Amino acid sequence: MMWHFFSPKIFYGEGALAALENIIGKKCFIVTDNVIEELGFLKILTDTLMKYGKEFSVFKDVIPDPHEEDVMKGKDDCIKYAPDLIIALGGGSVMDTAKVIWAMYEYPNYTLDDINFNNPELFNFANKAKFIAIPSTSGTGSETTWAAIISQYINNVWRKGSFAHESLVPTYAILDPIFPKGMPQKLTIDTAFDALAHSLEGYISAWRNEFSNALIPKAIELIFKYLPIAFEDGNNIEARDYLHQAASMAGIAFSNSQVHIVHAMGHSFAAVFPKPHGSLVGLFLPYVLQYCLNAPGETNESILLYSGLAKKLGWANWDDMDKKAANKVVEKIKELQKMVKFTTNLKEMGINGDDFEKNLSALISLCFQDPSGAMAPRSPTKDDFTRLFTYAYEGKDIDF
């Protein structure tokens, strides 16, 4: 069967920003936010561009969880400036905003809804500008993916929508550890757990493929090795470099294989209780994996896949029974959570019990609306979701 695998061209390692010298293009439209400017990162980028004789214009009004109207403002500025390179410097929100600006610069009459899988016109793309994604965090993977998450105001509420087309994969990703080195400890942990969720969900997803299967074990190995080091010493450049590479590896893998239940629960929960994405997906991860491993039936592919993974990573012995070896994956996640003092249940996260009960049915219907759920190896019923959220609230192991 014909399949596909999409990836940007990637420059990585210390000093990777120097790759800008040889990327063709003179006029750069930079998309970023105020935090990146305050951290001095924007100046690092603009100094580098000046050194290589490139012009630039800066759009720095991106807000976290970007809204349609802000994206439109960026698009207008971009069209006025008429660049031949669009550069996103920042986290997931910045890169997602820039992707949409890129598409709308090419097709100025587009609305957000024109950016979808089924639009054939988008295959004829990137004629006006190439797109360079420079992530400042190590987790989202947006620098490698073909989707942008933007909120639209529909029926009096802000709804997050995923706007995706394979042509939206950035032309280049530049992974320079100088940027994530600036992340505070909590953000470092949260973003690493986001990358871990991308890896572990992608490995058992219905769209898993040999290319993503090859990248995921390495991404997991790097996160387990280097997160504890970055946790102890945020200035350790080697740890930052490898975590940055791991996040992109996981990004390319899940962009091609897809995430599912953990992300559906994380997105839904964040819509009702705004908490950082990585804190939520990292929290739900072990519960959902236990749920997948408990799937009824003769052959449970998640067990076979995680057993193989645990053995490959040296977490289990080659002659261990598959179920025992697969459970090692859950044990190792819990161990890592403990090591970096990660919040492991919703009660501990400070979610009020009454608020939780009151919103439970809304959370579940949001899960069913989230497109991420479609690739799950085990499809939760309404009752399953109720119990998954409730167990995650109480911090109880999944026994169903």
Ligand SMILES: [Fe+2]
């Ligand atoms: Fe994520």
